[in-house]
Amino acid sequence: MTGQGFVVDRDDRIVQVDDASRTTIAPYLGHVLWTYLPEARPQLAPCLEEARESDEAIESTIFYAGATVDVRVVPVGACLAVQLERRTELDLRTLETLAASLRSIEAELAARAPVRRDRPAPASPQALP
């Protein structure tokens, strides 16, 4: 899972994948997302839920499969377009490198609670005189 984009329906089934994910996610088309990303549900599902409920784009950072992953969820009709981008990898080589990378990751996660992206305003506001 490096940079991946896909679309899930209202039951979290994968219904579409981007070109970069053809070899990784495509075999899971029609399956629920959690089959492809086991144990990601507790972290990722709240982002999907919030995007559905608010009908607005949600951005967050989670830890999954040894790295922080930037998550962007955009409502598209009845579905959600999901973009996942790995950011900081755990460095497992030694206990020292592991501890240092874990500290960076924890700081990243603390700094990136879910953020709701406001929709663009219908018209640009006029500058105040």
Added chain:
Amino acid sequence: MAVAVEAAPYVVLDDEYRVVETSWAADAGVGPHCGENLLDYFPGSRPLFLPYLEVAQRTRRIVEFAQYFEGHVAEVRIVPDASGLTLVWEPLCTLDVLTMDGLRESLRHALDTLRAREDALHREVVRSSLRVVEGGR
């Protein structure tokens, strides 16, 4: 020639720590580095393994220790013989990096395992010393 349990991964190193032989279990990770210095190909491994390799090489005695490296805690045994040093390792635990909870729990387990093995080795060293002292009386 290697002195090893059949299923355990092992590598045989020459006097300059170049890989001269690997078991099938070690082949996937180490096999491609045959003829190369083992420590050069695993960044960060030198300070963790070199002191033990040097002791085994200098004393020509078996050296045992537990070590963390690349997500695993393993019990390592270095056996000096005519062909060089045979390094045998038995994986004890592996970090679970799928989720943060899994990582924390498996890291705790890994550190506990390391401490327990160090304590056990320390007790064995004390016992051996006592045997030497008592035998010398």
